[in-house]
Amino acid sequence: MMPIDATHEPSRKSWVESANSPDTDFPIQNLPLGIFSRDGIDRRPGVAIGAHILDLRTLDAASLLPEDLSLLLKGGDLDPLLAAGVDYIGRLRIIVGDLLDARCDPAVRAAIPQDALVPMDEAQMHLPSSVRSYTDFFVGIHHAEEAGRIFKLNPLLPRSYASMPLGYNGRASSVRISGEGVRRPLGQRLIDDRPEFGASRWLDFELELGMFVAGANALGEPVLIGEAEQRMAGFCLLNDWSARDIQFWETAPLGPFNGKGFSTTISPWIVTQQAMAPFRTALMDRIADQPHPPAYLIDADDQANGGLSIRLEAHLSTAAMREAGDEPVKIVGTDARYLYWTFAQMITHQSCGGTNLCPGDLVGSGTISGPNREMFGSMFELCNMGELPLTLPNGETRTFLEDGDEVSFSARCERAGFAPLGFGSCTGRIVSALPL
Amino acid sequence: MMPIDATHEPSRKSWVESANSPDTDFPIQNLPLGIFSRDGIDRRPGVAIGAHILDLRTLDAASLLPEDLSLLLKGGDLDPLLAAGVDYIGRLRIIVGDLLDARCDPAVRAAIPQDALVPMDEAQMHLPSSVRSYTDFFVGIHHAEEAGRIFKLNPLLPRSYASMPLGYNGRASSVRISGEGVRRPLGQRLIDDRPEFGASRWLDFELELGMFVAGANALGEPVLIGEAEQRMAGFCLLNDWSARDIQFWETAPLGPFNGKGFSTTISPWIVTQQAMAPFRTALMDRIADQPHPPAYLIDADDQANGGLSIRLEAHLSTAAMREAGDEPVKIVGTDARYLYWTFAQMITHQSCGGTNLCPGDLVGSGTISGPNREMFGSMFELCNMGELPLTLPNGETRTFLEDGDEVSFSARCERAGFAPLGFGSCTGRIVSALPL
CATH class of the missing domain: 3.90.850.10 (Fumarylacetoacetase-like, C-terminal domain)
Incomplete structure (x- = not known):
C-alpha cells in the first residue's frame, strides 16, 4: 500500500485560505488532479486546492515543475501522466504540495504567477482522461x-x-x-x-x-x-x-x-x-x-x-x-x-x-x-x-x-x-x- | 441504398495486372481502405488493388488528390476520413478508381510515383481506425x-x-x-x-x-x-x-x-x-x-x-x-x-x-x-x-x-x-x- 507520510500531516496548512476550512473537500492533504478550462476550449491540467484550481500549465510556464513532469502535462487530458504511472503522480503531488504549503519559502511563492490560481467557479471541468475503455x-x-x-x-x-x-x-x-x-x-x-x-x-x-x-x-x-x-x-x-x-x-x-x-x-x-x-x-x-x-x-x-x-x-x-x-x-x-x-x-x-x-x-x-x-x-x-x-x-x-x-x-x-x-x-x- | 453505377462495371480493368485476376479479392470494383506500413511505424492510408497497396500518402505528395480529401489522409488511421462521412469515402473511391483504371490517361498515369504501388507482401497492416468503441x-x-x-x-x-x-x-x-x-x-x-x-x-x-x-x-x-x-x-x-x-x-x-x-x-x-x-x-x-x-x-x-x-x-x-x-x-x-x-x-x-x-x-x-x-x-x-x-x-x-x-x-x-x-x-x- 502507499505509505502514510508527511504529506498527510493534519496540521499542514496552505496559503490558499479556502483550503484550510474544515468543510473543504480539497485541503492541502488532498490535491486531486483534473482537467479544466476557462473558456470550454483550452483544456489544461489542474490541482484542486480549497475553492481554487492550481493551473499546472501556468505553473510550468514559470519553470516551477521539473522537465520530466512538465512533458507529461502538455496535453488536454491526463493520459500521459497516467501512462507514466503512480510514482510520477506521487512526485507531482509532493511538488505541488510544497508550493501550496503555508510554510513555502516566500521567494518561491512569489515565483508562482498570480493567474495560476483559478477560482473554481470561473472554471469549467472536463473529463480528466480520454476514458478509452x-x-x-x-x-x-x-x-x-x-x-x-x-x-x-x-x-x-x-x-x-x-x-x-x-x-x-x-x-x-x-x-x-x-x-x-x-x-x-x-x-x-x-x-x-x-x-x-x-x-x-x-x-x-x-x-x-x-x-x-x-x-x-x-x-x-x-x-x-x-x-x-x-x-x-x-x-x-x-x-x-x-x-x-x-x-x-x-x-x-x-x-x-x-x-x-x-x-x-x-x-x-x-x-x-x-x-x-x-x-x-x-x-x-x-x-x-x-x-x-x-x-x-x-x-x-x-x-x-x-x-x-x-x-x-x-x-x-x-x-x-x-x-x-x-x-x-x-x-x-x-x-x-x-x-x-x-x-x-x-x-x-x-x-x-x-x-x-x-x-x-x-x-x-x-x-x-x-x-x-x-x-x-x-x-x-x-x-x-x-x-x-x-x-x-x-x-x-x-x-x-x-x-x-x-x-x-x-x-x-x-x-x-x-x-x-x-x-x-x-x-x-x-x-x-x-x-x- | 448506395447506387450501382459505372464503378461496378464488370468489364472495367486496371493497369495493375494482378487486379484483373478472376481470383483476386481486390479488383478495381472493390478498392477497400486500410492502414499499412513498410516498417511497422510509419502508418499510412492505402487502397488494396490486386496484390498491391496504393499508398495514398505518396499519391497525395504527387498532388493527385483534391485538397479536402488530402487533409483527411494525413494521420496514422482513417478516423478523419470516417468522420467526414460516406460521401467523402465514395469520392475517394471514384478518384482512386479512375487513376487505377486501364483506360487512365497515360499522362496522368505517368504522374503516379512508382513507389506509390507497394506489394502487399512487403507491407504490414494495422487497425484501420482507432476503434474507440x-x-x-x-x-x-x-x-x-x-x-x-x-x-x-x-x-x-x-x-x-x-x-x-x-x-x-x-x-x-x-x-x-x-x-x-x-x-x-x-x-x-x-x-x-x-x-x-x-x-x-x-x-x-x-x-x-x-x-x-x-x-x-x-x-x-x-x-x-x-x-x-x-x-x-x-x-x-x-x-x-x-x-x-x-x-x-x-x-x-x-x-x-x-x-x-x-x-x-x-x-x-x-x-x-x-x-x-x-x-x-x-x-x-x-x-x-x-x-x-x-x-x-x-x-x-x-x-x-x-x-x-x-x-x-x-x-x-x-x-x-x-x-x-x-x-x-x-x-x-x-x-x-x-x-x-x-x-x-x-x-x-x-x-x-x-x-x-x-x-x-x-x-x-x-x-x-x-x-x-x-x-x-x-x-x-x-x-x-x-x-x-x-x-x-x-x-x-x-x-x-x-x-x-x-x-x-x-x-x-x-x-x-x-x-x-x-x-x-x-x-x-x-x-x-x-x-x-
Whole structure:
C-alpha cells in the first residue's frame, strides 16, 4: 500500500485560505488532479486546492515543475501522466504540495504567477482522461443481494459472485463529467407484458466509485494481485444512470446495454491513491461461509488494506424544490467499505483474462449499498421496485426519477488524526426525452 | 441504398495486372481502405488493388488528390476520413478508381510515383481506425437457436430476440488486426462443478461480419432508420474469439466479459458500402410467426436491401498440418444473408437508446451460422459442445481449438453481371497460455 507520510500531516496548512476550512473537500492533504478550462476550449491540467484550481500549465510556464513532469502535462487530458504511472503522480503531488504549503519559502511563492490560481467557479471541468475503455463491476454485495430479493431469486447471488469480481464492459463514449444534463433515453420496455418503444419510465441512478487506471499491461499479460496497486491512479464518484425498464427487457442473455449506454456521470477530480493512503481499510463484507477466493486474487496486504473508507451520500432536488428555494434532500448514506472485492482484485481479474487495461481507463465498482434501506444506492432498491415511494419534505413522492430531478453524490473521508477530505460533486439533472 | 453505377462495371480493368485476376479479392470494383506500413511505424492510408497497396500518402505528395480529401489522409488511421462521412469515402473511391483504371490517361498515369504501388507482401497492416468503441451484436439467428438447442432452453430464443437486435459492449482495447497471435486466456472455469483458475480448455472462434462507423451522432441523438446507411463506412471480417468455459461460468447476470475480452481479430480492409452496392439483398430469416419489429426499426428500403450477400468461409490448419505441408481445411461455409437484423437496425437501435456512435467505432454482427452443420460459425456449434468432434484429413480431431491451430476467415461476393470481390483474410493462430 502507499505509505502514510508527511504529506498527510493534519496540521499542514496552505496559503490558499479556502483550503484550510474544515468543510473543504480539497485541503492541502488532498490535491486531486483534473482537467479544466476557462473558456470550454483550452483544456489544461489542474490541482484542486480549497475553492481554487492550481493551473499546472501556468505553473510550468514559470519553470516551477521539473522537465520530466512538465512533458507529461502538455496535453488536454491526463493520459500521459497516467501512462507514466503512480510514482510520477506521487512526485507531482509532493511538488505541488510544497508550493501550496503555508510554510513555502516566500521567494518561491512569489515565483508562482498570480493567474495560476483559478477560482473554481470561473472554471469549467472536463473529463480528466480520454476514458478509452470503461469497465463496470458489480461488487457492491448489498446491491446484488437486494436485486436478488426484489426479483425473488434463489440463491440471492449468482453462484460465481464470491468466486470472482463480476463485471461487464460499459460504454466509454457516453461517460460525461459532472454537471452535464442526462437525457431520458428512448427504448423498448414491456408495457402490459408487451414490448413498446418510448421514453424510459423507470429512470434510476446508481451510486458507485470509479477508479482511473495508471500504466498499462500488454494484451495477454496479467497484472498480478501484488502489483495491482501500481495500476491505480486514483478515484472518483460515478453515477451509472440506469433505465430499469429498458435494462430488464434487454438484459438476457448479454447483460446491460442500452439500459446503461445513454450516460455515465463522473466527478471531475482524480483523488489520488497517495491522498487516500490514510483511508485504506479491510472490506466489511467478506462472507464467512463463502469459499475463499482463488489464489490469483489473494494478497495479504490487499485483504487487510485493499478497501476504501469513504462515506458516500446521494442528494436529490426536484424542479419544484429548486423553484421554492429548498435545499437538496439526502436520500442515501453509505460507505465504500461495503464493497465485496477490492479494486486490486478487479484489475487482476480482468487482466488475468488477457484484457489490456490502458492509462486513463475507467473502472466502476458497481452500486455501493449498505445493509439498511437508507444505505441503498439506487431508487430501485430504495423504493423496492416502485412499491415503497420516497416522500420528499415538500410532499412530492418518487419511485424513479422525474424530468428535472437532479441527483448529486458527495463523499467524505474522515479518520481521527487526519485531515478530512472529499471528492467534489458528481451531479446530473434529468432532461426530458426527445419527442417521439 | 448506395447506387450501382459505372464503378461496378464488370468489364472495367486496371493497369495493375494482378487486379484483373478472376481470383483476386481486390479488383478495381472493390478498392477497400486500410492502414499499412513498410516498417511497422510509419502508418499510412492505402487502397488494396490486386496484390498491391496504393499508398495514398505518396499519391497525395504527387498532388493527385483534391485538397479536402488530402487533409483527411494525413494521420496514422482513417478516423478523419470516417468522420467526414460516406460521401467523402465514395469520392475517394471514384478518384482512386479512375487513376487505377486501364483506360487512365497515360499522362496522368505517368504522374503516379512508382513507389506509390507497394506489394502487399512487403507491407504490414494495422487497425484501420482507432476503434474507440466496439459493440458486438447477436443477430445470427441460427447461432442463437443452436445455442438454445445445446443448452436445452425453451423457448430457444430469448423473448426479446425478434423485437430488437440484442447486443453488448465488447472490449475495444483488445481488437487486433489479422495475423497477430491469440494467446489462450487464463480464467475461472468449472471443473467437476467447482470453479478453478487455469488456461481455457474450450477455446473457440466466432465467424462474424464487422462494420465501421462513419460520421457521428451526439449523445442522446438517435440515428433514424432511414439515415442509418449514411453511418456505415464499410465492412470487414471479424473473429470474436471466445473461451467458452470462462464465458459460461461468468456470464450470469452481466453477459460476456473475460470469456471474450482477450482478443478480437479483424481483417485489415474496410470494404466500402459503395463497393458492396451490388451485393445488397433482403435477409433470409425474417421469422413469419414473429411479431413485426417496432416502427423505429422498420424502413422499406432496409427490409428489401439491408442485407449483405457474402459467402463466408472458415479454414483451419493445425501445427501438424503445416508441418506436413497440408493445406488448411475448410470447416465452415455460410452466408451473411442468415443474419436476422440489418446493420442499419443495429445502428438505429443502439443510437435510439442514446448512445453516441463515433467515427471508426466497430460493430460486430454476432456469429453467422446457417441452418446446417457445415454452416455453423463456431466450434461450439460444429461439435455440439464437444459431443461431435471434427475429424481432419490427417486424422486429427478437434472439439475446440488447440495451441498452434490457425483459424482463417475469407469472404466472397458474387453476382451474375458483376465482378466478384472479397475481403482479404482474417487470421489468428492460438499461442499457448502463460505458465501459471
